[in-house]
Amino acid sequence: MTLIVGVRYLFVSGAFALATERRHPGLYRGLSPQMRREIGWSLASAAIYGVPAGVLAWGWAHRGWTRVYTDIHAYPLWWWPVSALLCLFAHDTWFYWTHRWMHRPMPFRIAHAVHHASRPPTAWAAMSFHPWEALTGAVVIPALVLIVPLHWTALACVLTIMTVMGVTNHMGWEMFPRGMVEGRAGNWLITASHHQRHHQQYRCNYGLYFRVWDRLCGTDSGLGRFDRQETRSP
Template sequence: MALPILLAVVAMTLIIAVRYLAVSGAFAWATARRMPGVYARQRRQIGREIYWSLLSAGIYGLPAGVVAWGWQHRGWTLIYARLGDYPLAWYPLSIVAFLLAHDAWFYWTHRLMHRPALFRIAHAVHHASRPPTAWAAMSFHPWEALTGAVVIPALVFVVPIHISALGVVLAIMTVMGVTNHMGWEIFPRRFVEGRGGRFVITASHHQRHHSDYRCNYGLYFRFWDRLCGTDRGLGVFHDDPRRGSADGKP
């Protein structure tokens, strides 16, 4: 039993690592095309971001591999493969449920990571990216990576979800993690400063967190920040006036 589980862990680690390299690499390429040379002075920082991110991939791969093996061989989870097992309306609702639960977990663990002791021990690794790049999305100290690695594997034990819907959740998690760190705004100004941007977190909102630290802790949605009084609005991309649509309005 130990060898199949180990192989599942290795496979999931490789999948997560390749996914990170592919998505971060694609958006880093898009950044270079849009703003040539913008990361030129951050090569050493990018090297550190890739190092910590690949280390995080191994930590994410451990629970993911164990749970994947348990689902396939022991039926441990509530992941289902036949659409008819649950009402079709549950398919989009399950995606929303996972995103809401993940967002809540991230907000409170992220806020906890900003306590002075935990910040020094773990979260300072992520904030060493000044400013963050497209490679920084998984640049975590192992202790912080562990808090992020357990949430999705835990949710599949309590919330039913189709295997393809789980893929949608992971795709959203990956893309938003990268785009919120790449140093410019991918969404149009009318979205960021309009109704959509009042609820959905984009790079402009997360940029404020990386500049002011004690605010804007959310992952996908702004309502936890608004509810808890930690939302300080949009940030501004200081290095290049062409960067995105954020204009620094609080």
């Protein structure tokens, strides 16, 4: 599972890094040392993510530990999207509160500063975490599959969204159309424009998928802007 998580990271982040170079040539110019650090921390995080994932995968196959099911008719079909959304919201809730806690002085200094050392973040920064922070993220999906009945394709959908949004929210440009980002959907969904402001101001925009908790808790600071000059060498 560590190998799978690591290869998945390299493939997805690499694909979006390549797309960035084609869409915005030179955007990552001068950031090679930073990107190497991001890859190193991310592969270490992949090792940590792989341990509970591997244990639960073995337990599902041999002991029936999880609530993951393979028969699509085991639950009503309406449960498929509900279960996926429930997991995304639960993950978002966990992420918001742990992320906000990570911005307290001591946890930030000990762990979260590793992630914010990416200035600006790149497509390689999605899993660039200190091991202590990686542990807080590694337990979420394994815990959810023990509690929430999920068809395996719904779980695959959740993991895909988690992976893609983790990368695209850090790549330094907005891939979604302005009409969506600044429209009704963008009022509730987090994209690169929203997360960019977090990396600029730190004390705001803590969510992962949705802006719900940021709005409820008064930490939503709106959309950020992308200054390409920040990504170039002086």
